[in-house]
Amino acid sequence: MVGSRERERVAGELRRRIRAGDPGPGGRLPSEDELAGLHGADPAAVRGALALLRAEGLVGERDAPGTVVLAPRRAVVRSSERHQWEKDRARADLRERRATGATENDTGSVVDDLEFSARYGRVDADPDLADALGVPKGTALLERVYRTRHRDEDAPFSLTSSYLVLDLVESNPDLLDETREPWPGGTQSQLRTVGVEVDRVEERITARPPTPDEADGLGLGAGAAVMVLRKTSIDTRGRVVDWSEVILPGDRSEAVFTTRLERW
Structure with missing residues (x-):
């Protein structure tokens, strides 16, 4: 317990210094032995503190020996109010929809800050996807895999996979064409072109350690977790019209839920 408290103390002191810019991004921390002397701590506690900071994405290693302060990655704040915002934009004019996406x-970025990629493919619903979409196993689906990153960063904000029932959207060939992405206004705007209005969105969030591929794809340090968000979009006829899984890096993502309450 004492060792744990000492590790947390050292981590807190280093965290405050780093956030104050001492040292700034690219700067190196003193050696573990020097840090132990500076903070009056056991070397094992210093190693534990540095491991915590690596998991938080504050420090890392580069080619040369030592621990380097990393530039902070842009945070993602995902609010429950984004869905109404997106629905309102589905009926906005094209110029407004192109100006800012979800x-x-x-x-807090602008369009020119971002690099976007999309990969489309046809898949047959396995038991899990069939259950999520409320369709028979083997139903033809359109799988869409999205990655968006800031031009100054090497990892995307999230790993997103979205599934639509092919019969629902194939009347508009543009919705099957990945080169049409990013679609102004997002999925709700796409669905509107085939006469679908989203009535409600249900989201379930869990947390877990990342798989090796997820850790590599999101640039996560050892010990960092991911948030797994599963989103179900239901239309005004009660059909599931889109099911998505979004893997968010736990070190730079925040989920914000705002619940509007009916007034007395």
Whole structure:
């Protein structure tokens, strides 16, 4: 317990210094032995503190020996109010829809800051997807895999996979074409082109350690967790019209839930 408290104390002192810019991004921390002397701590506690800071994405290693302060990655703040914002934009004019998308809204970026990629493919619903979408196993689906990152960073904000029932959207060939992405206004705007209005969105969030591929894809340090968000969009006829899984890096993502209460 004492060792744990000492580790947390050292981590807190280093965290405050780093956030104050001492040292700034790219700067190196003193050696572990020097840090132990500076903080009056056991070397094991210093190693534990540095491990915590690595998991938080504050420090890392580079080619040369030593621990380097990393530039802070842009945070993603995902609010429950984003869905109404997106629905309102589905009926806005094209210029307004092109100006700012959901990712820009979540990260405070502008369109020119971002690099976006999309990969589409046809898949047959396995038991889990069939259950999520409320369709028979083997139903043809359109799988869409999205990655968006800031131009100054090497990792995307999230790993997103979205599934639509192919029969629902194939009347508009543009919705099957990945080169049309990023679609102004997002998924709700796409669904509107085939006469679908989203009535409600249900989201379930869990946390877990990342898989090796997720850790590599999101640039996560050892010990960092991911948030797994599963989103179900239901239309005004009660059909599930989109099911998505979003893997968010736990070290730079925040989920904000705002619940509007009916007044007395």
